[in-house]
Amino acid sequence: MFSIPGLIRKKRDRKTFSREEIEFFIQELVKEKGGAVQDCQLGAMLMAIFLNGMTLEETSWLTRAMRDSGEVLSWPLEWKGCVVDKHSTGGVGDKVSLPLAPALAACGMKVPMISGRGLGHTGGTLDKLESIPGFQVMIASSDMLEILEKVGCCIVGQTNTLVPSDRIMYATRDVTSTVDSVPLIVGSIVSKKAAEGLDALVLDIKVGKGSYTKNVEEGRKLGGLMVSSCESMGIKTVALLTNMDSPLGKTIGNSLEVQEALDCLRGQGPGDLKELVVNLGAHLLYAAQHVSTVSAGKLKMEDVISSGAALEKFCAMLKAQGVAEEVAEQLCQKQGNTSNILASSHxxxxxxxxxxxxxxxxxxxxxxxxxxxxxxxxxxxxxxxxxxxxxxxxxxxxxxxxxxxxxxxxxxxxxxxxxxxxxxxxxxxxxxxxxxxxxxxxxxxxxxx
The missing domain is CATH 3.90.1170.30 (Pyrimidine nucleoside phosphorylase-like, C-terminal domain)
Incomplete structure (x- = not known):
């Protein structure tokens, strides 16, 4: 029989957990009533992991246990091989999700993108989208299914039933200075993506002054752990290490970045933003075996952007997630004027x-x-x-x-x-x-x- 103090002592003494021990800890953590893990014990465990690390096997077990701590989404059998997503470790001016999700949908993929809010320098993907009047980010799983059937993509927030262990752990990581633990980062990110029921995933590992990962060596280590962890759960995964010494695109800030994302979907805007959207999409299409080469994936991504198909998908997603039809259509016009829709500074x-x-x-x-x-x-x-x-x-x-x-x-x-x-x-x-x-x-x- 395991005990919480015994598990803390084991990791404190730099020993390796078994799969059963990790599963026990996560199960106790999320018990609705009478859970055995006190706040101080969770803090002690997180610090022990931060200081002494975890093996690749431990990290995979942790990720799987976190995924299974709540609801795991499932999709129609006919979507097999088509359910994909992207995750970015976060950077400055990173609005890639906004054009990437609809572009992938225009390529025939299903994209149940579960995103987060910003904490720190700039807003997260959900904050950017909420700068569009009426956009709803809290969508029930049943409604996600309906949106994916009709549109092919949605960008939503994490529900209470999805990976509850991560929500508990992250709140404590933030106040115990253990956010930067690589095993905990991998567990947090990959468990949420695995709970989406994905077939394939592309990771955008930001490297440079504007990101958590400061050099390529650190990026390779983090990317390798995340790829291995995803693959161990049956998700075909590729990670791109991308430059974050300078901002991506030309805008930093929520409404400004939405405008730039719309420009990208029109085939306009900064070249580096479009280049990254095309690259990430191409590698994801290749990982999901929907194109024979990455080059073919790039051509497909460029085509759905230049033809306007990706912009049409973005417009449909806005309407499906609460934006008034006339607002969505005005935003998504080929020569759209957003000055009277998106907030502007004094x-x-x-x-x-x-x-x-x-x-x-x-x-x-x-x-x-x-x-x-x-x-x-x-x-x-x-x-x-x-x-x-x-x-x-x-x-x-x-x-x-x-x-x-x-x-x-x-x-x-x-x-x-x-x-x-x-x-x-x-x-x-x-x-x-x-x-x-x-x-x-x-x-x-x-x-x-």
């Missing part, structure tokens, strides 16, 4: 470049910190987000910039402080020679994990 302040040459770097972390201070993100769960504020870049890495010309616009409601202006200005690095930016840094598959 003030827009441009900053001019003090140097001249080629843009060598735009520090994603510095801009994200200022965007968060403006109100685009949260300092703690429950904080209200200002959808209107954020930062819009007028240049990207590799562009030529002249001294005295504006390179960024700050969208704000409150007066800007000198520290904020200085931090934004310090984010820009200009050099005398042209610089290029590699977007996809590496790819991790089950063979390389």
């Amino acid at each position: 003030n827009v302040t441009p900053l001019n470049s003090v140097g001249e040459g080629w843009v060598a770097d735009i520090d994603a972390l510095k801009l994200a910190e200022v965007s968060g201070e403006l109100g685009a993100g949260r300092k703690k769960a429950g904080d209200k987000i200002n959808f209107a504020v954020g930062i819009q870049l007028l240049v990207q890495v590799g562009d030529r910039i002249e001294r005295g010309k504006p390179w960024v616009e700050i969208h704000h409601d409150e007066p800007l402080g000198e520290n904020q202006l200085n931090k934004v200005q310090a984010a820009l690095k200009v050099e005398n020679e042209p610089v290029s930016r590699l977007l996809v840094l590496d790819i991790v598959t089950s063979q390389s994990a």
